[in-house]
Amino acid sequence: MPIFSYIVLSIALFSIGIVGVLTRRNAIIIFMSIELMLNAVNLMLVAFSKMHQNAAILAGDLSGTAGMDGQLFVFFIMVVAAAEVSVGLAIIVMMYRNIHSVDVNFLNRLKH
Amino acid sequence: MNNVLQIVWLIPLLPLAGFLVNGLGRNYLSKTLIGIIGSGTVLGSFILSCWVFLQVKDGNTHVAEYFTFMAVDKLVIPFAFKVDQLSSLFLLIITGVGFLIHLYSVSYMHGEKPGHYGRYFSYLNLFVFSMLLLVMGANFVILFIGWEGVGLCSYLLIGYWFKKQEYNKAANKAFVMNRIGDLAFLIAIFWIIAKIGSVSFADVFAAENLAKLTQTDVTVITLLLFIGATGKSAQIPLYTWLPDAMAGPTPVSALIHAATMVTAGIYMIARSHVLYNMAPLTLNVVAYTGLATALLAATIALKQNDIKKVLAYSTVSQLGFMFLALGTGAYVAAVFHVMTHAFFKALLFLGSGSVIHAMGGEQDIRNMGGLRKKLGITFWTFVIGCVAIAGIPPFSGFFSKDAILLSAFEKSPLLYGVALFTALLTAFYMFRLLFITFTGKFRGTEEQAHHLHESPLTMTLPLVILALLSFAGGWIGVPEVIREGGDKLTAFLAPAVASVPHEHPVTHSQEYFLMALSTGLVLAAIIAAWLMFRNYQRKEAAGLGKVLENKWYVDELYEAIIVQPLHKLGGIFKSIVDPKLVDGLVNGVGRAVNYGSRQLRLLQSGQVGSYVLLMVLSMVLIFAIQFFLRK
Numbered sequence: 001m002p003i004f005s006y007i008v009l010s011i012a013l014f015s016i017g018i019v020g021v022l023t024r025r026n027a028i029i030i031f032m033s034i035e036l037m038l039n040a041v042n043l044m045l046v047a048f049s050k051m052h053q054n055a056a057i058l059a060g061d062l063s064g065t066a067g068m069d070g071q072l073f074v075f076f077i078m079v080v081a082a083a084e085v086s087v088g089l090a091i092i093v094m095m096y097r098n099i100h101s102v103d104v105n106f107l108n109r110l111k112h
Numbered sequence: 113m114n115n116v117l118q119i120v121w122l123i124p125l126l127p128l129a130g131f132l133v134n135g136l137g138r139n140y141l142s143k144t145l146i147g148i149i150g151s152g153t154v155l156g157s158f159i160l161s162c163w164v165f166l167q168v169k170d171g172n173t174h175v176a177e178y179f180t181f182m183a184v185d186k187l188v189i190p191f192a193f194k195v196d197q198l199s200s201l202f203l204l205i206i207t208g209v210g211f212l213i214h215l216y217s218v219s220y221m222h223g224e225k226p227g228h229y230g231r232y233f234s235y236l237n238l239f240v241f242s243m244l245l246l247v248m249g250a251n252f253v254i255l256f257i258g259w260e261g262v263g264l265c266s267y268l269l270i271g272y273w274f275k276k277q278e279y280n281k282a283a284n285k286a287f288v289m290n291r292i293g294d295l296a297f298l299i300a301i302f303w304i305i306a307k308i309g310s311v312s313f314a315d316v317f318a319a320e321n322l323a324k325l326t327q328t329d330v331t332v333i334t335l336l337l338f339i340g341a342t343g344k345s346a347q348i349p350l351y352t353w354l355p356d357a358m359a360g361p362t363p364v365s366a367l368i369h370a371a372t373m374v375t376a377g378i379y380m381i382a383r384s385h386v387l388y389n390m391a392p393l394t395l396n397v398v399a400y401t402g403l404a405t406a407l408l409a410a411t412i413a414l415k416q417n418d419i420k421k422v423l424a425y426s427t428v429s430q431l432g433f434m435f436l437a438l439g440t441g442a443y444v445a446a447v448f449h450v451m452t453h454a455f456f457k458a459l460l461f462l463g464s465g466s467v468i469h470a471m472g473g474e475q476d477i478r479n480m481g482g483l484r485k486k487l488g489i490t491f492w493t494f495v496i497g498c499v500a501i502a503g504i505p506p507f508s509g510f511f512s513k514d515a516i517l518l519s520a521f522e523k524s525p526l527l528y529g530v531a532l533f534t535a536l537l538t539a540f541y542m543f544r545l546l547f548i549t550f551t552g553k554f555r556g557t558e559e560q561a562h563h564l565h566e567s568p569l570t571m572t573l574p575l576v577i578l579a580l581l582s583f584a585g586g587w588i589g590v591p592e593v594i595r596e597g598g599d600k601l602t603a604f605l606a607p608a609v610a611s612v613p614h615e616h617p618v619t620h621s622q623e624y625f626l627m628a629l630s631t632g633l634v635l636a637a638i639i640a641a642w643l644m645f646r647n648y649q650r651k652e653a654a655g656l657g658k659v660l661e662n663k664w665y666v667d668e669l670y671e672a673i674i675v676q677p678l679h680k681l682g683g684i685f686k687s688i689v690d691p692k693l694v695d696g697l698v699n700g701v702g703r704a705v706n707y708g709s710r711q712l713r714l715l716q717s718g719q720v721g722s723y724v725l726l727m728v729l730s731m732v733l734i735f736a737i738q739f740f741l742r743k
């Protein structure tokens with residue numbers, strides 16, 4: 001499968017994520033959009049990793065280690081995303097307790 | 113020979129030390145101690161100068177280098193002193209006459225408050241120090257430091273009685289006039305640096321370096337130096353500060369007019385005679401400026417009624433004579449006249465100080481008269497001074513003035529005629545001053561008449577010494593025609609500076625005739641003065657006399673064509689340029705920043721969405737730049 005399709009798919013997912021972050025006011029949906037962007041990047045990394053691996057095998061390197069670092073990154077990103085989600089959700093819970101809403105536009109106290 | 117170099121730095125250092133001690137300790141030291149320190153340091157310098165004189169008498173010249181004063185790229189300016197015949201002669205004049213003036217000041221200024229007394233002596237010492245630096249400097253930059261120093265000290269001393277606004281104005285005038293000349297001098301130094309790449313006299317006057325200069329260079333440099341000299345030595349058009357400098361205490365006038373300051377210009381031109389010899393045009397300018405100044409100042413002196421003003425204009429006039437000598441190439445005659453003039457002008461000023469002292473501060477000669485009986489020593493020394501300046505043989509002024517007149521005659525009879533006429537006027541106004549002041553009836557108040565007394569010994573002693581010098585000081589320059597080998601000064605100065613021989617030297621009989629002519633005319637002028645002023649009655653001047661009394665209205669002219677327009681210009685700047693342009697610019701910057709920050713503040717809305725939007729937009733922007741602008 002050509003790499004081009006993966007790139008298009010990832011860009012589409014990433015753009016949906018950006019638009020989601022920019023347009024929605026619900027904190028949980030913004031969170032989901034961020035996850036979407038992260039996963040778009042993950043997809044990209046895995047796709048490129050695979051592409052490099054195939055290229056290496058075709059060139060005669062049969063060890064199968066080429067492009068592995070991209071896949072390693074994906075694991076790290078997943079770990080960080082999980083940690084981020086737990087902290088972020090905790091913040092959203094506290095936010096809901098305080099202002100009885102998850103609308104980020106109510107949270108403009110940083111201005112002052 | 114090297115012992116000269118080892119000790120010569122002490123000569124300027126002593127007055128500097130005196131300046132520091134007296135200046136810092138002016139509130140703690142007693143008046144006696146201040147007087148001793150002030151005079152003693154100058155006396156020390158004088159003794160050292162005598163010793164230096166003995167060292168260079170036989171034609172040695174030395175340059176003592178101490179440290180690098182300034183080094184920029186290839187230009188290295190050492191702090192160095194030049195000890196040769198010219199500078200040693202000036203050293204003797206400055207420290208010798210300077211010491212007598214210090215001694216005189218001890219009594220003259222005794223009425224001052226202790227703090228001010230110390231201040232006075234510290235300035236006086238600084239003045240001597242600057243002048244010594246000026247004549248000892250082995251390059252134009254050290255000379256210029258001294259040059260600026262005497263300008264500063266003249267400002268400080270003219271404005272010594274700073275509580276009188278008028279005196280402060282006189283001090284400012286002296287300073288500003290000097291600055292104008294100094295600027296020209298500075299430009300000349302830069303020009304020399306640009307063309308030759310060195311400021312040391314030894315380099316600048318070396319033949320291979322002079323060859324680098326075009327005729328234009330030489331003419332412009334010498335003209336600029338001459339403009340510098342007109343400021344310091346009070347020549348047309350920058351002479352008006354000198355008569356106003358009378359605001360200072362009388363010994364200061366003596367110091368400025370006789371030993372220091374005004375002779376700086378003469379010294380500088382004599383020092384640069386190599387350059388001047390290459391610029392005939394400049395020499396003519398110098399000669400005619402000097403002559404015009406001599407004549408103008410002499411006519412003004414005819415009608416002045418302030419005892420010090422007469423002497424001030426006579427100084428300007430005599431300086432004009434010296435410049436005439438320089439302009440005709442008679443450098444030695446100019447230096448000779450500097451020396452004799454230092455003697456008799458210091459004598460006359462100190463004598464006038466003695467008169468003013470006796471009269472309780474009165475300076476108007478119309479209120480004097482008949483002082484001869486009460487002020488015996490002052491009178492007789494004053495007579496000697498007048499005879500010397502008038503130029504009667506064998507007094508000193510005769511020989512130096514004769515040398516100048518002779519040189520003028522060899523250059524052109526026109527110069528000679530005007531110079532001779534000026535010499536006549538000199539004799540006339542000096543004896544007018546003498547007769548009005550010392551003969552006839554006393555015209556002052558009862559109180560003044562009661563107060564009249566001869567000055568104390570510390571004041572009369574310098575007078576007597578200076579009178580002796582005024583009498584005999586000219587004998588070192590007796591013309592060859594009178595006595596074979598009599599002109600010792602020319603022989604002495606020969607290694608440092610020599611006059612330019614003229615194409616058509618006068619014959620001996622001609623020279624005798626010229627001497628007899630000038631002496632006869634001067635005697636006639638003295639007799640005329642005696643007839644007119646021996647029983648002086650006060651009367652108002654009219655016609656030409658009034659113009660002369662008002663100094664040809666030169667001050668008013670300067671006021672109208674320079675000062676007033678400058679004031680107007682200042683007014684314009686004050687009312688338009690400063691509030692509109694400068695304030696507008698400064699306030700505009702402030703206002704722009706204020707406005708900009710108020711607009712930028714709107715970005716910080718506190719809305720998370722807008723922050724994210726900005727973040728995304730800037731990221732897109734950075735990517736765009738990466739893509740399209742970077743190759």
